Amino acid sequence: MKGSLLALMIAAVSTGVAANTYQNETTLNYGWGDIANTESDLDAWQLSHRFYLSPVDTSGNAPLAESAFINKNASVFATLGRFSVDGDDQNNWSVGGEFMSSQHNFYGSLEWTHFSNTNDQQVDASLGYFITNDWLVGAIAEHSSPDEGGSTTNYGVMTKKLWDLGTGDMMNLEATVLDYRNWSTTRYGVGADYYFGKNFSAGVGYQWLSDGVFSESEDSLSLRARWFAMQNLSVQAEVAFDTLETADDLYSVGVSYRF
Template sequence: MKRSMLALLIAVVSTGAAANSYQNESSVDYGNSEINGVDLDLWQLKHQYFFNAVDTSGNTPRAEAAFINKNASVFGTLSRLSADSEDQNGWSVGGEYMDQSHNFYGKLEWLHYSGTDYQEVDGTVGYFISNDWLVGAIFEHSRPDQGGSSTNYGVMTKKLWDLGTGDMINLEANILDYRNDSATRYGVGADYYFGKNFSAGVGYQWISDGVLSESEDSLSLRTKWFALPNLSLSASVAFDALETGDDVYQVGASYRF
């Protein structure tokens, strides 16, 4: 019986391992951090459906195939945040729009926490300057439990550089203005793709004029590896993350079919 179950598991994971396209991606992520000495655990499940099959047969890194091919999608997430003996569940739905026939881009996500009135809507409206370079305007609108609301605006960019050796570099940057707090968040990041299956990256975030402040800024390291063409594993650590003020450790896995 155990051998049959193991064989079935191997067959499921290996299904489509040699395929050059996918239309669904399911992922699970686990993160751990602390806020004011309270230990936090976060689990998140996500499923993304692409309206057209994503082609991975070229030299583009597997992690960037949908971006380069401009594959539109819809997605949903379920999350669970545990702090001591209290749990908080949340969910979100959203979509990402882009198409080979034009250069316009759009993304929208709505987030809600169960048992609360909190809601958040994040969005991006952008344009592809070239097939591998996106620029856009971003916004974050939130409505807390206590009533009232706030909207923050900013800009972003993402660029893929083909080094001509089979390797690529992904560069990202964003600026978001917190209007109610008279502060601005800045972020930059880079990922080096060693061929199609493995990447290592670094990110840096800071608030207003706190750049290069060891106690105020956040430095993150991340990596992603496609152990199979349809199965990836990821890990990251953010030192002094802006969201928690402490280090955040995260691991995850995704499956494509």
């Protein structure tokens, strides 16, 4: 009996190791840190699941983390989050989808987030176009309705480019600009991930708030890494210094499973 149970557990973990496709991905993340100039500790959990409308092919040369992007696989997803500040808990959940197809170059995404026991909610949307198969540009919008009233909508632009370096390695470059009209400031973000083959990546991100591109009033630097221990199992970690949300350092670790 014990031998059968062990064999079943091994089979569950190794399912898809030799396979070249997956259609589901479940991710669990845990984050922690402090809120600057306070004695408050922050803890956050997030569980998400994404379902792809067609199987994602991982047999090509693209990094495993970028398989869905390079193959233009549309998906729907749901996320459940819980964060705690000194024991005061707040739950939130979101649903959304990402639309793209190998049959055309159009892109779209939509996500709706609701915070439990409040009227606070947020909608994030984007509409884009693939200039080439590995280069996406688009417009983004962020609509928030705080619990105390006074909803706002912010607009911006984004781009994502995956470079094949011709050595078996690749690099991902991303950038966003989001204009906060009500506060007369703009949020800028740039990031890069270097893929050492298909299984491992290390990256850096930088965000800043400014009323001009090069006159930041607040900024944040992040370092991140992801490793596929198996083709269907990965672990990731990130540290962000002086985050724009808490003005202090935040740390996170996570694990993802594909099947």
